[in-house]
Amino acid sequence: MPTKDLSPRDQRIDDALDTSGVRHRATLKQEWPLLLLLVFVWAAMWQDFSAGNLLFGAIIALFVVTLFPLPPVVLSGRINxxxxxxxxxxxxxxxxxxxxxxxxxxxxxxxxxxxxxxxxxxxxxxxxxxxxxxxxxxxxxxxxxxxxxxxxxxxxxxxxxxxxxxxxxxxxxxxxxxxxxxxxxxxxxxxxxxxxxxxxxxxxxxxxx
Amino acid sequence: MDMFLDILVAVLLVLGCLMSLIAGIGLLTFPDLLTRMHAATKPQVLGFLLIFAGLAIHLRSWLIVPALIVAWAMQLLTAPVSAHMIGRSGYRTKHAKKETLFSDELHQVLDEVSAAPATGPIPVAKPSRAERRQGAPGEAD
Structure with missing residues (x-):
């Protein structure tokens, strides 16, 4: 997670100028929508929404996001x-x-x-x-x-x-x-x-x- | 009731296939790559939705619905990305017929960008071989 508190526009310029190659990793708090989505996809593919399958899906989702980290998607924190x-x-x-x-x-x-x-x-x-x-x-x-x-x-x-x-x-x-x-x-x-x-x-x- | 549902399924499936057919016709009749991308991205999204709706009714199982929703959502997410990537590279190459465009506001921006000095490391102009041969005695002095 970026330590600097930047406005979105400054953040973009910061990203564009950043040549260090270091990737900001998303925290669990930022990533929970992605995790939920992965669990849903897993359960939908198995066509099985039982508790055991959901739990196993959650473990696999955590494993996947740790293994293949993505830069954080900045959500607005508001949804209507x-x-x-x-x-x-x-x-x-x-x-x-x-x-x-x-x-x-x-x-x-x-x-x-x-x-x-x-x-x-x-x-x-x-x-x-x-x-x-x-x-x-x-x-x-x-x-x-x-x-x-x-x-x-x-x-x-x-x-x-x-x-x-x-x-x-x-x-x-x-x-x-x-x-x-x-x-x-x-x-x-x-x-x-x-x-x-x-x-x-x-x-x-x-x-x- | 079953009869009615079966007819509904048939209508949905045929309409869905028709949308894919229209996408195919569009690929044939449109003048260039950029307009063809419209044919490739739009009708088949609706076609998929109709076919999936038909499938969901035909299989009469609620458990299949999330899988179909996931399949459709993936389609919604990936079709614009592929259209963007193909369109972006097509615009920069010969595959876009610029003469069919009514106006082109990207062209001007691209010209400006390519005229501006590049950011990042600026390549050092290397002297050609002939210049180096001429220059070498001078340096020795």
Whole structure:
């Protein structure tokens, strides 16, 4: 665990400059979600959720994480189950929409499909959120991640079916909406407050229109 | 009831396979690697979900559900990573047809980055063999 108390952005710069090759190891407190997940995978593979099997799974999980240590994933320490459920349902709907969209493009447009590479600066500081936004946007309509600038949390996306500037701006706004949903669900307290206060003027604007 | 469930299973499985078929068609008809990655990542995630749902109903066993969830979750986790890795290398090589792009905001950044001096150890320019031969007598003086 890093001894220095750095903000996420400083932490990234620190990581980037660190050439010592020393890996920070995750503590048990940081790693318990991973351990739970490994036990779940073990039990699911055996299709046996009895106490004995779970215990054996836990021993194997501990063995695996000690043998193959990973750098710590920094969690925000906040989770809102309601927003998570909402996010998941919305996500499933978007996956269906994405599939239909790509299917239509594949059959109707084919070679004449136009796309764009767009830069989307995200507001978050957290690696976890940037990673999750990247995953979600790859699975839902239109886009996948070409490149990531970690120091400024900027995602470079390949966005399919774009033919004018309005569509580009719409796409960018869509990605920032995904980020908003994710921060509402699993972002840190500070980011959650920031996003919430950001939404209020936006709603007012819509009402004016 | 059994009859109804069997029909549901059939519909789910056929729809799931259709999604994989569409992914295949997309791979054939899209113009370049980057657009093909869309076809490779999106429809089959839904296709998998439908096939797994069909399987879960068909097998009529609750114990199989966690295994199917794990399989689907692995798919969700790995498909974007492979799309990113292939897309990233494809963009930097000839496999991306840049002329089909409406706009390209990464290109500019990459040019800037490659123009900037590299960080880390800066390689020392070694004199060529001919220069060394000429320079050697001078050093002796």
């Amino acid at each position: 189950i309601w927003y998570c459920i909402k996010l998941f349902i919305w996500f499933l709907g978007q996956v269906i929409a994405a599939s239909v969209h790509v299917a239509w493009l594949a059959i109707a447009r084919g070679k004449n499909t136009h796309s764009a590479v767009i830069a989307v600066p995200l507001r978050t500081n957290s690696d976890l959120i940037v990673m999750t936004v990247g995953h979600v946007l790859t699975l839902i309509p239109g886009s996948f991640v070409l490149d990531v600038d970690r120091s400024s949390s900027t995602l470079y996306l390949h966005y399919i079916d774009i033919e004018n500037v309005q569509q580009m701006e719409k796409a960018r706004e869509g990605i920032r909406q995904i980020e908003r949903r994710l921060i509402m669900a699993i972002g840190s307290h500070d980011e959650y407050e920031a996003i919430k206060s950001e939404c209020l003027p936006l709603k007012g604007k819509k009402a004016v229109k």
